[in-house]
Amino acid sequence: MSPRTAAADVQGKVVAVVDVLRASTTIAVALANGARTVVPFESPDEAITRSRQLERGEVLLAGERRNAAIPGFDLGNSPLEFTTEVVSGRNIFMTTSNGTRALLGLQGAREVVIASYVNLAAVTAMLRAAARADAQILIVCAGEEGHFSLEDAACAGRYVRTITNQKASITIDDGAYACELIDREYGDNIAKIFEDSSHGKALAQAGFGDDLVACAAVDSHPVVPIYQDKQITRLGPDRER
């Protein structure tokens, strides 16, 4: 098991993508609150162009650039905006600086799941099942504009710890081990991770303090978001293992 900050060789692997602040969290919240799909796009223009080919009302445009809303979009990237009233039954076209871009680089993976703190137990159960089936698990930390981000590494470490907890024979690489060290250092104080991280500081300064609380709410939205055929849907009962 190994975490990466860049899209490494994903061929045949089960890949968990982590962008805790905020794309991974927001995607889990949207699906938990009844969104039909979340479709990642590289650029705002691409999302707008595709949305125009569909009927009005079918799609919500969501995302951010440099933490700020995108002109003409329905939603930003705050998990608090993705309420049941707003997203239930809708398709969400989403573009963010880091998280959705990380997803688009994962061609050839056996399975891609979106991981965060809000769906830790649900995604861990899915990854643990994959590990039992001897799948190689790769945790991709979206990071910030290609750079290492503390909160993604810490969250990856939490996954490493919870997955390996019950199967001692799983081998982990140095990166996974280091992430686990970071996770252990903070324990359950996820708010402190965000306080110490540059992206967390930037969000707090930009007035998104409530988002940080939402992103730290472990297991508040127990869904398994699967990225397949260019869209993210909730893993249904028929696909539960």
Place this chain on the structure above:
Amino acid sequence: MSPRTAAADVQGKVVAVVDVLRASTTIAVALANGARTVVPFESPDEAITRSRQLERGEVLLAGERRNAAIPGFDLGNSPLEFTTEVVSGRNIFMTTSNGTRALLGLQGAREVVIASYVNLAAVTAMLRAAARADAQILIVCAGEEGHFSLEDAACAGRYVRTITNQKASITIDDGAYACELIDREYGDNIAKIFEDSSHGKALAQAGFGDDLVACAAVDSHPVVPIYQDKQITRLGPDRER
């Protein structure tokens, strides 16, 4: 200040390259023991071709691939081989899997220094002077075949800690902060870092246990190796700050 596992934008920055096991350590030991220059090469073939253009005896060929000696080379990549008797007054053409390759990717840096535990205080003094002069410092972890390696991150963290120790106003990024967490976790038990790291384990299994001891010997070889004009030389008294 920020550590990277890949060559990021180095333009105008003071860059410290860390490949603790073993290239950085071996380069420091070679220069401390009187080698005139260490010249990094991408491939064994390239090193051999260049050495044939020079007089016999002027050059020693050194390096490794997958921790093993290269056929026809004078030396491997073990710091213990680079004794005064062997290297004094000689030029060393060196090619290793990770460390020398990391160096060759650093075009446009303001200054490039080779960092390890054996020259911690010497290189820290140089980097601290650069920080006082408001230079941006980038620590590049060579890693293992492009992957994160625990010992390089831990060593980078030790540099972060020693450099920032006396200048509280230095800002560090998330990567530097995470490396510092790893360093603090281990404290002075560098042997334990190598025990926990995949590369350290591989070297121990390959019979290089004594190398691990040499690589953990903090400040045993107090030189500042500077990479400039395609070769590494010892920072002389005229360039000391």
